[in-house]
Amino acid sequence: MQADNQLILDHLDQPIFRLIGEVADAMNRPCFVIGGYVRDIFLHRPSKDIDIVTLGSGIELAEALAARLGKRAHLSTFRNFGTAQVKYNRRDEHLEIEFVGARKESYSHDSRKPVVEDGTLQDDQNRRDFTINALALCLNHDRWGELVDPFGGMADLERGIIRTPLDPDVTFSDDPLRMMRAIRFATQLNFQIEPETFAAIERNCSRIEIISKERIIDELGKIMRSDIPSKGFILLDECKLLPLIFPELSALKGVETVEGRGHKDNFYHTLAVLDNVALRSQNEWLRWAALLHDIGKPRTKRYDARLGWTFHNHNYVGEKMIPGIFRRMKLPLNDKMKYVQKLVGLHMRPIVLAEEVVTDSAVRRLLFDAGDDIDDLMILCESDITSKNREKVKRFLDNFELVRTKLREIEEKDSIRNMKLPIRGEEIMETFGLPPSRPVGEILSAIKEAILDGKIPNEHEPARQFMLETAAAMGLQPVAK
Template identity: 60%
Template sequence: MPKYHNYSKALHHKIFNVISEAAEDLSVDAYVIGGFVRDHILERGEPKDIDIVAVGSGIELAKKVSEKLPNKPKVQVFKNFGTAMLRSEDMEIEFVGARKESYRKDSRKPIVEDGTLEDDQNRRDFTINALALKLNKDGFGDLLDPFNGYDDLKKKIIKTPLDPDITYSDDPLRMYRAIRFASQLNFMIEAESLKAIKANNERIKIISKERIVDELNKIMLSDKPSKGFALLYKTGLLKKIIPELTALAGIDEVEGQTHKDNFWHTLEVVDNISENTDDLWLRWAALLHDIGKAPTKKFHKKIGWTFHGHEFVGAKMVYKLFKRLRLPLNEKMKFVQKMVLMSSRPIAIADDHVTDSAVRRLIFDAGDNIEDLMTLCEADITTKNPKRFKKYHNNFKLVRQKIQEVEERDHVRNFQPPVSGEEIMQTFGIKPSREVGLIKDAIKEAILEGNIPNEYEAAREFMLKKGEKLGLEVSSE
């Protein structure tokens, strides 16, 4: 494999010619480095984030580039970090001066000094991210690859430029990044690097939850998230951040009776759902759908292992987990809670003899999330027995059919009572009270049970009868 490569074709966008001219004006060497180069070689499309290294002032280079661009984009300067950023068309370009770094034990924030391109490549996290293309006219597009990152790309290997033990100890977030890249790119982490991650997993405590969750979300959105979560588990990092998941690992046996390993089952479910949705929060729901099984696991001589109420317990655990990880405690968290709480409901109605009222209640409780819930439940089928697999999927086809039939007839999704609380109060001449709530609930139950149709006239007639039973009289006003 040749050691010399020129990628001037990768630099076809006019912005690179502008940076080249600006670098010549300032008499500095400039390079595009990192993800842009890596993804071009891997043919993963063209990234919209571009990192430029100047052997000199990155801030001055950014200002000079802005001057040369027709629309003179604003340059955002971050003096504390010695960086600058501008946006041109749909690209975000960050400029930094080449630097070398050293670290203190208690912080991932480095002590920074000016350096050479080689110094800057030394500080990069992985060999595949240390690749640089020259932007100066002399050698425009030449690949500078001091750590054989090109070969590592072709071999699909994640490794650090320098000693991995020092690299991960200096900045422990790189451990998560290594696993994220392995998951996103379907690469292997080099053996020494993997060993160093295990040895340094305690260091992750100095990293903010927000930075870790950012990497977790990228792992979650990869094509096969199980690869990343399996590596997090095997390196001991997952237990540090989501112990609720690792508590599911292992198989217990009592009197010859076992249960499945719910951790590895969970990873299968996440992979299954990832084939059908890019929704980050639905993937989170798949990851957490069984977390209530560890605290609810019990063995009974007559029936074996049970996990009674694990959905309810798991839904409560979701809030604590989201709060601890500083994930959003808004509608996204409530959606994940709802999916975990309802994750077994469709299974209960996958039966030929199920009543329409059970289907109506499922539609009513799931609302707009009924399709997401069905997607989750189908992903939960991980049996390796072909006959069972086919049977379970056929059952869910029946459930979907029943849902469609009942919804077309009864319209209970996002149910709004045909008779409002205001009309109940006006009809009986009463103020907001317990009786109003009782009548509203009774109408809802009657519709869900199929005792009355979901129509105004039937609901009003039912309201009058219920009011009479409660001792209410129709107002003459």
């Protein structure tokens, strides 16, 4: 890929770059925009985060720029790291500009935190993770827009290649997070990892153990949010990182055969479901539900001579596994986790409905249990149909459309979604002179079941009459007032 000088000049033709260059010239400092912002110019991707490297103190350059910008800028300095950040708002534009002095780094074996020394631009480019992230554009007046590309990063952009600037074994051993970043960039950009670089990831995969769970999950999240997330998980598996960072997902791999009868590879099926969901939704947590929907299958797999391979209750087992997975991987233990749990636990229900006669009662119960997440649940279930048999796929999808129609009809008629019972426990206790107790719960449960079965409407008077009849059958009578 030849550098398009006009493309470079068009992107640098912004007041902020002109001002940074003027400040650097006044301080007699060579100054460059470097890394992802430069890469994304040539990939025609939007980018707001700007990295600036200078020879000398990056903090001093940031302080001088902030002084020129005045109240429009907010300066943060991180002196322990020799870096600074300027946040800048101009009209509807918000920019974050990171400043660092050019440096060279050396690492110890048990840490990804380097010993840092002042260095040249070449030293700074040497320490970059990949050639496509080592591109630099000069902002000084006499070299304005000059591209510095010592490692063939432009050629790698042209070929769609992820490659380290220096020895990949050293690069990944020094900072093992770069292995995750290689896979993340390959997934986001739909690039290939250069063979020797990929082989070095496999050789150094055990080094991932020194990386914090928070850093790993940040990269996994970016893979999950990409257009074709399966690519990242396949690469993680092929380079042997997956069993180290996500053993439950790795356990889905493989096909076992008994008496000539095998089951599908649940790992590749799961990734097909994930991609299907990604085509239909940007919801990251719906994607996590897709990735985890069959996570209970390895623990429930059984072979039956009559039925073949079974995975009974794998949805409920998977639902129970999720808090442990979220806790270990440092995913949020909040409503996001509960949402994923709910969808994993319920994902077989619409499939069962689609295989059988769709009764109003079954649809009411599904709508009640799924609540506002019913539409996401249906997306997950429709995405779960990955058969190569077109007739089977059409039959399931037609039946799912019937389920959707029933859901709409019953919601309009009965208002079941997020249903609140028309009778409360307090009314039962007051009517029969009961303390909080099991009979109160049994009457409430009977009312709920009657509404879901369509025996009574979701209204107070019919529910109260049903309450009186149920209580009488239990030997309870209203107390005199």
